[in-house]
Amino acid sequence: MKARLIESLNAKQATIGIVGLGYVGLPLLLRYCEVGYKVVGFDIDRDKVDKLLAGKSYIEHIPDNSVARAIEQGFDATTDFSRASEVDALILCVPTPLNKYREPDLSFVMNTVEALAPHMRQGQIVSLESTTYPGTTDEELRPRIERFGHTIGEDIFLVFSPEREDPGNANFTTNTIPKVCGGCTPNCLEAGMALYGQVIDQVVPVSSTRAAELTKLLENIHRAVNIGLVNEMKIVADKMGIDIHEVIRAAATKPFGFVAYYPGPGLGGHCIPIDPFYLTWKAREFGVHTRFIELAGEINSSMPDYVISKITSALNAVRKSIAGSKILVLGIAYKKNVDDMRESPSVALMERLRDLGAEIAYSDPHIPAFPKMRDHSFDLKSVSLTAETLASYDCVLLATDHDRFDYEMISKHSQLIVDSRGRYLEPSSHIVKA
């Protein structure tokens, strides 16, 4: 059974099912189409499925014509999970957020697996790509599949292979980013290597699903902790009258032993603020603590308050209060040059400023109107930046430093700029670093 599956994967004759068609699933789906596989996309969101079937993309950096080309190559999309039996591989790319108590919320993964499992059949491979704690694949997915009479490693093969998508990164594409893969059994790993071998340039095997799960967490813990560290260093340097951005740039000239991370107004995106706490939660089961993760979380989540305090004192210096001031937020995506607003610290800043009585506006070349979000609501459209509009705000907060902004023009016409990204290198009386 394993041999036949591997053979059809290697020959690109297998049909690939991608479950969850978001920032991770969609690029992966297009990649499988590109190399010649037949692909079926699954999503619970009818809207997404309809758009794809109409040849439209809903992600800024993925052009419509990539989707149209996939359709020409026979790509199909559906909300009907019973069609899982049609495919040879099921690759799960669903979200793994935190609940409001900062605990793992595996409901998307569990609901997906429970919807698919009754329709799984012998000779299939299942791969989980969603970031999660060590043990999820083996302890949660495996029994839910075996309940239907299958034996993992014998008639169904189960692997964990974490996604490493980096939206907006122009240097790498899905296939040029090496992909880690761990199997529940040696047979599973072998099938997993074949599953990804034709679409990813380098597949990196590890000894277990747990090792693969921790690999992804370590990558994001590393980032969260390093960003936490420079955020703390920013506060210390500011007190000492030193510009942390200058120091980081100077340290980055060391050709070994140092890597630059930059401070900001808080963590954003669907990975860095969330993933580390999956390990924190699981570690409790073993009686161990993840103190670096906790400290990074604490410092990073305090950064919006730090920025607010800088705005308060900058306005105070010109005898104004936040209440009643007109404040323009530049950049509401969670990082530069993308349209992704998940966990964006800009939104937290906008809410705090609004609660404090400011009149809020925003400008973001990637986000023409403030979108509907689960927990946030602003009835705003992106302000276009002109000399007159800039001059009309009491304060301009640079929250996300998109390359498309005209920084010279912004500096020239703004009354007061609070720069949370260190974009302005030279000291200036109307620019405050935050």
Added chain:
Amino acid sequence: MKARLIESLNAKQATIGIVGLGYVGLPLLLRYCEVGYKVVGFDIDRDKVDKLLAGKSYIEHIPDNSVARAIEQGFDATTDFSRASEVDALILCVPTPLNKYREPDLSFVMNTVEALAPHMRQGQIVSLESTTYPGTTDEELRPRIERFGHTIGEDIFLVFSPEREDPGNANFTTNTIPKVCGGCTPNCLEAGMALYGQVIDQVVPVSSTRAAELTKLLENIHRAVNIGLVNEMKIVADKMGIDIHEVIRAAATKPFGFVAYYPGPGLGGHCIPIDPFYLTWKAREFGVHTRFIELAGEINSSMPDYVISKITSALNAVRKSIAGSKILVLGIAYKKNVDDMRESPSVALMERLRDLGAEIAYSDPHIPAFPKMRDHSFDLKSVSLTAETLASYDCVLLATDHDRFDYEMISKHSQLIVDSRGRYLEPSSHIVKA
């Protein structure tokens, strides 16, 4: 005065004084000789001065013939600090350790400056290279020089330019490592750029001595925190039955956003365990805390205890205690492939094991006999590794993984190996990871 100094530096006609002829001063001195400057070396240690004048090196990775060549080129060394008046530049490369309360011990810097200052003369440049807290150059050195009637920036020029030596790093030499430089005044910086411009490929100017001081601290804080993080992750992974070294290797295949740091038996060397606390101490003056540094210090300094606990349970599994066991420590240098024992965690481990009643021996191809150290004493010579000697120990502790060790032979003949460096990749019944 500035113009004449810069001219003579650019023309390599200036005489350079290097003060402190250790791991930092000696390579820098040789580099100045190499490009054709006349150099005078200053040290309070007559023994070092005599050795150099006899054409001998006392640092393993610096060969005697480099010193001999410098002497041919007119290099001189002295213990007489009054000869400071002979030189055009004074570059201070003295140690900056911590006292036993983990506070900065600037006594070497202060004693050096006070010994030199009466002999300083107009038109000289003074550069401090020792790692220290932001403000040292401006608050401590400047007044000690100006007390003798000089004005910094007018008749004497003062800069801070942190050393970035990495003994044992074969990829970089003194001149290929970019060098950061900050001046007390713009004139000072200009002179500093000329001082290093002929011997270092890239000199990186920053806006102040404080920025330069913090740059060096940030580099080492970054390392201390990242090592602390992976040490904590090692403990968590171990509890979950996952090999952290496998996970780090897998994560390191990510081509962006992750940099591999490796866990170990504790921090060593003269930089990483010490430097960060210089910032911690200074930050208190400003009412801010350096919590990442404190946490890294706590976790890193607990690693020897972690290793001891692993040895205890590994011996216990074969019904032995540490007391009475013969334990061989492999590698006593603080990092691999060097002979430098400063702050080596191996020494802390040897002391704890001895205190617990073990019979201790060591083997280190770089250190033939246990040297005289300020706070540590072992009357031991390096054991040569043979099948018979290895087999005679109850436990072999791999503390520093020098490349010169024959790991296969060690594995074959040892009864029990405790590997604190992740050198042994494959699981084996007689190898315990610590």
